[in-house]
Amino acid sequence: MTPRVFLQELGVSYRSNGTEVEALRDISLEIRTGERLAIIGESGSGKSTLALAIAGLLPASTRIEGRIDWPELGRVPQNGRDIGFVFQDPASSLNPVLTIGEQIAEVARTHLGLNWRQSYKRAEELLHRVHLPDPASALSAFPHQLSGGQRQRVAIAEAIAARPALLIADEATSALDTIVQAEIVTLIQELIVQDGMSLLFISHDIALASEIADRIAVFRYGRLVEIADTNRIVTAPTEAYTRQLLDAHMGLDVEPLLRKAEAGKLS
Numbered sequence: 141m142t143p144r145v146f147l148q149e150l151g152v153s154y155r156s157n158g159t160e161v162e163a164l165r166d167i168s169l170e171i172r173t174g175e176r177l178a179i180i181g182e183s184g185s186g187k188s189t190l191a192l193a194i195a196g197l198l199p200a201s202t203r204i205e206g207r208i209d210w211p212e213l214g215r216v217p218q219n220g221r222d223i224g225f226v227f228q229d230p231a232s233s234l235n236p237v238l239t240i241g242e243q244i245a246e247v248a249r250t251h252l253g254l255n256w257r258q259s260y261k262r263a264e265e266l267l268h269r270v271h272l273p274d275p276a277s278a279l280s281a282f283p284h285q286l287s288g289g290q291r292q293r294v295a296i297a298e299a300i301a302a303r304p305a306l307l308i309a310d311e312a313t314s315a316l317d318t319i320v321q322a323e324i325v326t327l328i329q330e331l332i333v334q335d336g337m338s339l340l341f342i343s344h345d346i347a348l349a350s351e352i353a354d355r356i357a358v359f360r361y362g363r364l365v366e367i368a369d370t371n372r373i374v375t376a377p378t379e380a381y382t383r384q385l386l387d388a389h390m391g392l393d394v395e396p397l398l399r400k401a402e403a404g405k406l407s
């Protein structure tokens with residue numbers, strides 16, 4: 141099957157004040173149509189850089205090598221239209237001085253060519269889809285009037301407003317408490333299936349990644365350590381570093397994670 145996104149020998153270096161920091165080196169991988177791919181790794185391993193590179197959001201001064209192709213699309217992808225991005229902090233994507241309705245409708249209007257009335261209708265439908273209580277009233281609310289979990293639901297609604305082919309969730313649940321985190325993960329899974337999107341799920345948490353992903357890619361120091369089906373990564377990692385990440389969960393939540401893998405529920 142043609143992959144949705146294909147990275148070939150991608151390298152990224154940040155440049156500032158005459159110095160260069162290499163954030164990614166020689167990354168080749170594909171994101172398949174409709175799949176949920178998790179990127180895991182410690183802080184500084186290059187996960188966010190990968191997401192920003194795919195979304196075309198890296199600073200202009202950045203040196204980028206290799207290729208990022210979208211074989212199905214046949215044109216240069218547009219952030220917001222072909223790619224929806226959900227950040228850890230919803231404040232990164234939500235404008236505090238605009239109502240929820242205005243900001244979601246704006247995405248629909250810009251990318252789907254709808255008029256304002258149609259865009260607001262779509263915004264209300266989207267708020268309903270992300271299970272925000274009372275979507276009609278939420279349209280006229282401002283971000284600060286919502287809880288953290290509700291704001292993240294709105295950020296997700298905005299990210300999927302233009303029906304993107306790829307949804308990138310960069311530590312999208314890390315700032316939330318465990319129960320809200322589980323609800324948001326469930327929501328993302330639901331939307332991915334309903335809309336046929338591919339998901340790039342970025343997390344430092346291998347247990348969480350294994351809950352949501354079909355495949356997991358392990359990053360370290362800007363390199364791809366290994367990539368495989370979730371079940372294989374969790375039960376039979378080939379790299380010592382992946383085993384270390386699994387061991388780091390020992391005593392926390394690796395037990396349920398491994399039990400599920402043994403019961404074959406992760407495949």
Ligand SMILES: Nc1ncnc2c1ncn2[C@@H]1O[C@H](COP(=O)(O)OP(=O)(O)OP(=O)(O)O)[C@@H](O)[C@H]1O
Nearest residue numbers: 154161162163182183184185186187188189190344
């Ligand atoms: N704008 C930038 N300018 C210079 N260096 C940067 C910039 N952004 C990231 N880096 C560096 O690039 C490397 C990879 O960072 P990146 O944020 O991609 O890692 P990460 O795995 O997402 O980390 P975290 O989990 O902490 O977000 C790090 O060494 C980081 O310090």
